[in-house]
Amino acid sequence: TEHIDKVKHEEDPLASGGPKPMDVSTTPHEIFSADVTVLEGHSSEVFACAWSPAGSLLASGSGDSTARIWTIPDGPCGSIQSSPASGHVLKHFKGRTNEKSKDVTTLDWNGEGTLLATGSYDGQARIWSRDGELKQTLFKHKGPIFSLKWNRKGDFLLSGSVDKTAIVWDTKTWECKQQFEFHSAPTLDVDWRNNNSFATCSTDNMIYVCKIGDPRPVKTFSGHQSEVNAIKWDPTGSLLASCSDDWTAKIWSVKQDKCVYDFKEHTKVCQIIVILA
Numbered sequence: 001t002e003h004i005d006k007v008k009h010e011e012d013p014l015a016s017g018g019p020k021p022m023d024v025s026t027t028p029h030e031i032f033s034a035d036v037t038v039l040e041g042h043s044s045e046v047f048a049c050a051w052s053p054a055g056s057l058l059a060s061g062s063g064d065s066t067a068r069i070w071t072i073p074d075g076p077c078g079s080i081q082s083s084p085a086s087g088h089v090l091k092h093f094k095g096r097t098n099e100k101s102k103d104v105t106t107l108d109w110n111g112e113g114t115l116l117a118t119g120s121y122d123g124q125a126r127i128w129s130r131d132g133e134l135k136q137t138l139f140k141h142k143g144p145i146f147s148l149k150w151n152r153k154g155d156f157l158l159s160g161s162v163d164k165t166a167i168v169w170d171t172k173t174w175e176c177k178q179q180f181e182f183h184s185a186p187t188l189d190v191d192w193r194n195n196n197s198f199a200t201c202s203t204d205n206m207i208y209v210c211k212i213g214d215p216r217p218v219k220t221f222s223g224h225q226s227e228v229n230a231i232k233w234d235p236t237g238s239l240l241a242s243c244s245d246d247w248t249a250k251i252w253s254v255k256q257d258k259c260v261y262d263f264k265e266h267t268k269v270c271q272i273i274v275i276l277a
């Protein structure tokens with residue numbers, strides 16, 4: 001391990017001037033295959049997964065035209081094969097399809113963990129009970145849905161689509177509350193700022209902050225040089241992080257037009273962003 005540690009230290013730019021690395025005198029942390037639970041059943045790429053806030057359930061969405069809700073037992077347990085006991089199969093199409101339109105691209109649980117929303121390449125959003133029963137199908141988008149999120153309160157569901165728009169759905173009536181048509185190209189990600197305001201980002205390089213009831217963006221963040229892949233608000237809703245095909249991640253403040261931080265260390269497109277509360 002001494003050899004491995006040495007190589008790591010030499011490659012780590014933080015190791016010289018930055019904070020001291022953690023104690024590495026013991027064996028590097030290894031994860032043994034016996035400690036990994038593998039969920040088997042999907043027959044194509046898996047695009048998305050999400051834990052139920054109520055615990056022990058994991059939802060996954062795949063190119064095989066299904067989402068699955070898995071019951072995860074406590075502790076490591078090797079492989080879980082898809083079966084009625086291990087969870088539910090949420091079929092998005094009856095019979096066989098071989099088209100791309102069957103992909104389940106995104107999914108999100110409501111705050112109570114009672115309902116799962118799935119977004120699909122066919123442009124429809126679907127609402128399922130935790131038992132895998134289809135409750136609603138939401139049609140209005142004219143292109144694939146890439147992002148779908150409940151607000152904290154659970155009264156609105158937000159979807160972003162390749163049709164360039166974002167839609168807020170009223171979860172009492174399941175009607176379209178408002179459609180936002182600000183982007184000039186596909187909407188790639190959406191994220192709630194609070195219960196009635198959110199941001200959207202697009203392949204048009206732009207980020208808009210939108211508010212329910214407002215016909216125009218309440219804020220525009222412009223500065224990325226290429227497609228903006230993902231966005232995430234900090235828990236207080238004052239800072240927004242974004243990442244892009246321009247190889248940067250940026251942080252924006254609602255009080256400012258220009259980004260407040262610009263991270264240019266990436267040497268490839270930036271695809272995913274996580275904020276630690």
Ligand SMILES: *[C@@H]1O[C@H](CO)[C@@H](O)[C@H](O)[C@H]1NC(C)=O
Pocket residue numbers: 152153193194195
């Ligand atoms: C959103 O609504 C929930 C439930 O009513 C509330 O607990 C929460 O504080 C609200 N969030 C914001 C940012 O207002």
